[in-house]
Structures are given as C-alpha cells and as structure tokens.
Amino acid sequence: MRNYDLSPLYRATVGFDRLADMMDRALTTDGAQPSYPPYNIEKVGENDYRISVAVAGFNEAELSVDVKDGSLIIAARKEDSDEGKTYLHRGIATRAFERRFTLADHVKVTGATHADGMLHIDLVREVPEALKPRRIEIASGNSTAIEAEANEAEAKETETA
Secondary structure: OOOOOOHHHHHHOOOOHHHHHHHHHHHHOOOOOOOOOOEEEEEOOOOEEEEEEEOOOOOHHHEEEEEEOOEEEEEEOOOOOOOOOOOOOOOOOOOOEEEEEEOOOOEEEEEEEEEOOEEEEEEEEOOOHHHOOOOOOOOOOOHHHHHHHHHHHHHHHHHHO
8 A cells, every 4th residue: 555645735735634634544544444333324304414333232331422523433342241151152243342433514413322222323514604605795886885885884883882
C-alpha cells in the first residue's frame, strides 16, 4: 500500500482540517475495515437518521455510547461469566469491540435504546438558520434609494435598542 503525505493540504487549507483528517484516515488504513459488530445506517426522515448495531449477548451496563470530537464511539466489554460452563459450540460472539462513526457537521445524537439484542442510536441533522439557503430580493431602481432605505432601517434599530 502506498503512503501519501497530506501535510501540504494542512498548510494550504484553513477551516478544512476535518476534511484533510478524513482523507488522511481513509488513505492510511490498510483496507481492512472491522466487520464486528454488524450495523445498519438508515434514513428515517428528512433530517433524521438511525444507526442500529447488533449487540446480542451484551446488556446496557456493558455498552457505552459516547460523542467525542465529532465522532460517535460505541464500545462494549463483556465481563467474564463463563466460569463453570462447558460449551459444545460457541457461536455467539461476545468479544469486546469499539466502533467509531465520524459525524457530519450539525449532526447530533438524540438518544439510544437497547432492545432485543439491537442498539439503536438516533441522530438528527440540525442546520442553523444562518446556514440555510435564503432568497435575496433584487430591487429595481437606483442605488441611492436602496442606501436611503438601509439608513432608515438602521436608524429604527438604534432607536429601539
């Protein structure tokens, strides 16, 4: 596998460090993504998402869901309670795991539920009003009339404040 040096991207971009970090992580992994535990990501609404993780054999006390530095971290650690048990076949995997998901901008975790061996994590994308697209009206006429209207509006704002 080739290694790519992305340090020039860090120097040439301001505010895009997260994008460069994601590219760096994607290129430095050896291609072997962990497959345990299996999970689904579904879109349940316009801005609502759900991550469902199969965690059979784990209870709520053995699971942890954390949000840290723009990442959702799901981890589990099973306490050894196999003392005195003899298995003829052991097919239910209860090994410890940690699964990380990088959250997009403005995505927040709203809750987590555990039922029937599935861990469901609900996410919502909340884009601030300032970042939503808006339509700007185009005024006809000369620019002095527009400047006068702007000055009147500014004067009204200072009077009310």
